[in-house]
Structures are given as structure tokens and as C-alpha cells.
Amino acid sequence: MKIELAVLFGGRSVEHEVSVISALQAMENLNREKYHVHPVYIAKTGEMYTGSSLCSMSSYLDIPGMLQTCRQVTFVPDGGNVYLQPVVAAGRHGQSVRIDVAFPITHGTNVEDGALQGYLKTVGIPFVGPDVLASAVGMDKYVMKTMLRDGGFPVLDCVRLMQGESTEDMIRRVEDKMDYPVIVKPVNLGSSVGISKAADREGLEAALETAFTYADVILAERAIAHLREINCSVVGDAWEAVASECEEPFMEDEILSYQDKYMDSGSKGAKGGSSKGMAGLKRKIPADIPSDMREKIRTMAVEAFRCLGLSGVSRIDFMLDCDADALYINEFNTIPGSLAFYLWEPVGTPYKELLDMLISLALKRSRQEADILFSFDTNLLAMNAQGGTKGSKTAKKA
Numbered sequence: 403m404k405i406e407l408a409v410l411f412g413g414r415s416v417e418h419e420v421s422v423i424s425a426l427q428a429m430e431n432l433n434r435e436k437y438h439v440h441p442v443y444i445a446k447t448g449e450m451y452t453g454s455s456l457c458s459m460s461s462y463l464d465i466p467g468m469l470q471t472c473r474q475v476t477f478v479p480d481g482g483n484v485y486l487q488p489v490v491a492a493g494r495h496g497q498s499v500r501i502d503v504a505f506p507i508t509h510g511t512n513v514e515d516g517a518l519q520g521y522l523k524t525v526g527i528p529f530v531g532p533d534v535l536a537s538a539v540g541m542d543k544y545v546m547k548t549m550l551r552d553g554g555f556p557v558l559d560c561v562r563l564m565q566g567e568s569t570e571d572m573i574r575r576v577e578d579k580m581d582y583p584v585i586v587k588p589v590n591l592g593s594s595v596g597i598s599k600a601a602d603r604e605g606l607e608a609a610l611e612t613a614f615t616y617a618d619v620i621l622a623e624r625a626i627a628h629l630r631e632i633n634c635s636v637v638g639d640a641w642e643a644v645a646s647e648c649e650e651p652f653m654e655d656e657i658l659s660y661q662d663k664y665m666d667s668g669s670k671g672a673k674g675g676s677s678k679g680m681a682g683l684k685r686k687i688p689a690d691i692p693s694d695m696r697e698k699i700r701t702m703a704v705e706a707f708r709c710l711g712l713s714g715v716s717r718i719d720f721m722l723d724c725d726a727d728a729l730y731i732n733e734f735n736t737i738p739g740s741l742a743f744y745l746w747e748p749v750g751t752p753y754k755e756l757l758d759m760l761i762s763l764a765l766k767r768s769r770q771e772a773d774i775l776f777s778f779d780t781n782l783l784a785m786n787a788q789g790g791t792k793g794s795k796t797a798k799k800a
Contacts, residue, residue: 406502407437407761408477408486408527412444413518415510416595416616419462424740425507426459431743431753437761440486440499442475444513450475452486477501477525484527503764504529507737511590511617514737515541528768530760531714532736539710540736541590543621546710553709555702556730558721560623562589565614573606576622583625586610588617599625628724631732632689634699635742636707637715637756639763643707645700646745650689687748691722698729706731713767714760717742 409432411425412418425441432439441456445465453472455461461468473496474489488496504527508514516538522529532540539545547557561579563572576584586609587597596616600606606622613620631653635646688696703718717738721730735742741760743753751759 404438405436405761406440406500407432408440408442408501408504410442410444410450410504410506410513410518411508412446413508413510413513414444414446414448415508415513416591417510417514418446420739421507421509421513422462423459424509424737426457427740427743428505428507428753428757429457432757433754436758440501442486442504443469443472444508444518445469477504477522477527479525479527482526484525501527503527503761503768505761505764506531507741509737509739510595511541515590528764530764532712532716533767536711536713537736540712540716540734543587543589543733544619546734549710550706550731553706555706555709556728558623558626558730558732560621563610563620563622565618569607569610572610573603576606577603580622580624582606583627584609584622585625586613586620586622588613589619589621591616596620626721626723626725630722630724632691632699632720632722633717633745634703634720635715635717635738635745636703636712637746637759637763638704638707639713639767640708640711643704645703646742646751647687647748648689648691648696648699649685649687649745650691652684652686685744687744695722695729702729702731706734710734712736713763715741715756717745 409425409429411421413421415421422443429439429441440452441454443451443456445451451469451472452475453468455468455471475486475496476489478485478487478498483500485498486501487498504522506513506518506522506529508518512518514537516534519529519532519534519537523534531537539549544560544562547560550557559579561576563575582605583599583601584606585597585599586606588595596613598605598609598612600609609622610620630650632648632650634648636643637646638644691699699720702720706718707716712734714736715738717735719732719735721732722728723730741753741756743756746756747753
């Protein structure tokens with residue numbers, strides 16, 4: 403019997419389009435002999451839709467028209483199962499289908515930061531990827547840095563800045579902590595959105611304004627003058643995890659940009675599309691680094707993955723300071739673009755096999771959670787029904 407698999411993508415995120423590309427790549431590579439795949443597109447307004455047209459990249463050239471051919475749906479728990487159920491609107495009906503596991507292939511705020519994961523956990527459906535807390539930690543760069551530093555991992559010092567502070571105070575705090583140039587970035591975004599480099603006070607003011615366009619909380623950290631970026635992926639969970647090959651991405655500017663990552667590949671993507679997502683980025687695989695550095699990065703990636711309590715597949719981005727010969731963890735991508743499949747194929751793991759591993763991990767976690775007690779039977783409600791609803795604070799004094 404096939405596994406009923408709901409693949410979720412899109413969402414209210416600045417990385418909405420990247421998610422679509424990643425999901426279509428994955429759906430093309432899922433083993434249809436094992437899985438009955440149900441695409442679930444989350445519109446930028448939050449509604450969820452399913453339909454066969456969602457699997458064609460060309461459909462997204464006219465999203466309103468595409469959605470006219472789809473059914474709006476929602477997840478409904480019933481009797482220990484979870485169903486993908488049509489939302490009855492404008493006379494449109496459809497059949498419910500039981501879903502065994504959900505596969506979020508989503509990037510960015512509201513969908514990768516624990517919000518979507520919390521929803522799936524609430525309705526009671528097993529899902530691929532990190533749990534709620536690990537998703538939130540992985541998305542918040544400051545919290546992630548704090549946990550990694552506490553775990554003994556090397557990260558750059560930073561200054562956390564919030565909307566509501568005066569620009570002058572923020573600039574003073576940054577200048578008190580570090581010298582120029584500095585990197586300024588939103589605390590909870592990926593795909594290099596909102597990131598800029600400031601060489602002086604005027605540049606810092608502009609960088610703050612850019613970053614605050616996308617987030618209420620941002621970070622400033624020292625810019626490494628002679629930087630090499632090395633990335634590595636990890637798949638697994640807290641019990642067992644393994645590392646992929648390492649890569650070195652190449653950038654047109656001093657910062658690896660959204661343009662570098664998604665719009666300059668010039669190669670064909672899924673079903674008539676024009677982008678391979680992160681798979682189309684200019685990169686060298688394996689990275690041209692000594693074997694001892696490769697093993698250091700791969701070992702650190704696995705240990706940091708387990709430190710943050712992650713599950714599924716992540717991509718860990720490292721920074722190599724060539725002047726100081728120092729290695730730092732830059733950030734985690736808990737649901738990486740293209741699911742980082744291009745880092746697994748060089749070590750003998752085809753994309754289909756990677757997807758099978760991720761779904762198996764989701765079902766494994768579901769079995770483990772079934773052994774955990776989530777309820778505690780008491781007669782508290784009956785006691786309150788007899789004595790009112792004021793609770794223990796109203797108990798009579800002896």
C-alpha cells in the first residue's frame with residue numbers, strides 16, 4: 403500500500419518562489435511506486451490548495467488562473483487520522499483523503515520557523531524535518547548563535563538590534579563592539595534577503611534601513627576580509643546523523659546574493675521552468691580544501707546539527723577566515739533550497755534515496771512520540787464543576 407504524502411510548499415514568506423522550485427524538484431524525484439503524492443500549495447494569503455496543475459512550473463506564470471483549477475483544502479483530524487479535506491466554497495466539492503505524512507518543503511518566516519510545524523503537530527500529522535523548537539532555533543540567527551556558542555562551537559560575535567531603538571543608539575552599539583566593515587542581516591531570513599555590507603557609518607545606516615524592511619530584529623557582525631564560504635549538509639536526527647560532501651559556492655559580489663543563488667544559473671529547471679534553485683548555483687563540489695579541513699567541517703556539521711536537536715536534512719554554511727585560518731559556523735538552513743540534494747549525490751546518495759530517508763525519519767519520530775505520555779487523567783474538571791470555576795485560590799482557609 404502506498405504512503406499518502408502531502409507535500410507542502412509556498413507560504414507567506416519572501417522565499418515563497420524558492421519554495422515552489424524546491425518542491426517541484428522533489429515531487430519529480432519522489433518514488434511514485436511508494437508514495438501517492440498530494441501537492442499542497444500555501445498561497446501568500448495563507449489558503450491551501452491542491453490540484454494537478456500545481457506540479458507544473460509553467461502554471462505559476464498565472465497563479466490566480468492556476469488556483470481556479472485547484473481545490474482549497476485544509477487538514478482535519480478525525481478518529482486518530484488526519485485528512486486533507488476540501489473547503490466547500492462556491493459550490494465546489496471534493497473527496498477527503500487520509501494523509502500519512504506531511505513533507506514541508508518551505509523556506510523562510512511563517513513556514514520554516516516552527517509556525518507551520520506547530521500547526522502540523524497540533525492536527526497530529528507526522529511531518530518531515532525538524533520539530534517546532536528546533537525549527538524556531540534554526541531560523542533565529544541570534545538564538546542559534548547563542549546555543550552553538552554555549553555548545554562550544556565557533557561563531558562570530560554579533561550585536562542584536564530591534565525596531566524601536568534610535569538609529570543613533572544602534573550605530574553606537576555596533577561601533578562599540580566591532581570595527582568596520584560589518585555585515586547587517588535580518589535575524590530570521592534566508593536566501594540572502596535583506597543582507598548588506600557597510601564600510602562606514604553612512605553605509606551602516608543604509609544597511610539598517612534595508613534589513614528592517616524585512617524583519618523587526620536584525621544582527622550586525624564583523625565582516626571577514628578574506629572569506630571563503632564552505633557548505634556541508636547533514637541528514638539524520640538526534641540519534642544518528644551523517645554529513646554530505648562539502649561545496650564552495652562562488653559569488654559575483656562580496657556577499658552571496660539572492661541573484662547568485664537563484665537567478666543566474668541559466669539552466670532549465672522543473673517542467674519548463676528556468677531555474678534549478680540552489681542546485682543551479684555556481685559552485686565547486688567537492689570544495690578545494692585540504693582533507694583534514696574537510697573532515698573537520700563534516701564532523702562539526704554533524705555535532706552542531708545534533709546540538710540544535712535537528713531532524714531531516716539541513717545545510718550548514720561555514721565561513722573560513724583565510725587571514726586568521728579560523729573556521730566559523732555562519733548559519734543553519736533547516737529546510738535548505740533544493741533540499742541540498744546536489745551535496746548528497748557526490749557521496750553516493752541519489753535524490754530519490756535522500757527523499758526516502760527523510761520520510762522514514764518523520765515516521766520514526768512519530769513512532770517514538772507515540773510512546774510519550776501527553777495526557778494526565780485527573781478528576782479536576784469534575785471537582786471544579788461541583789465547586790465552581792474559581793480554582794484552588796478559593797479553597798477555604800483551615
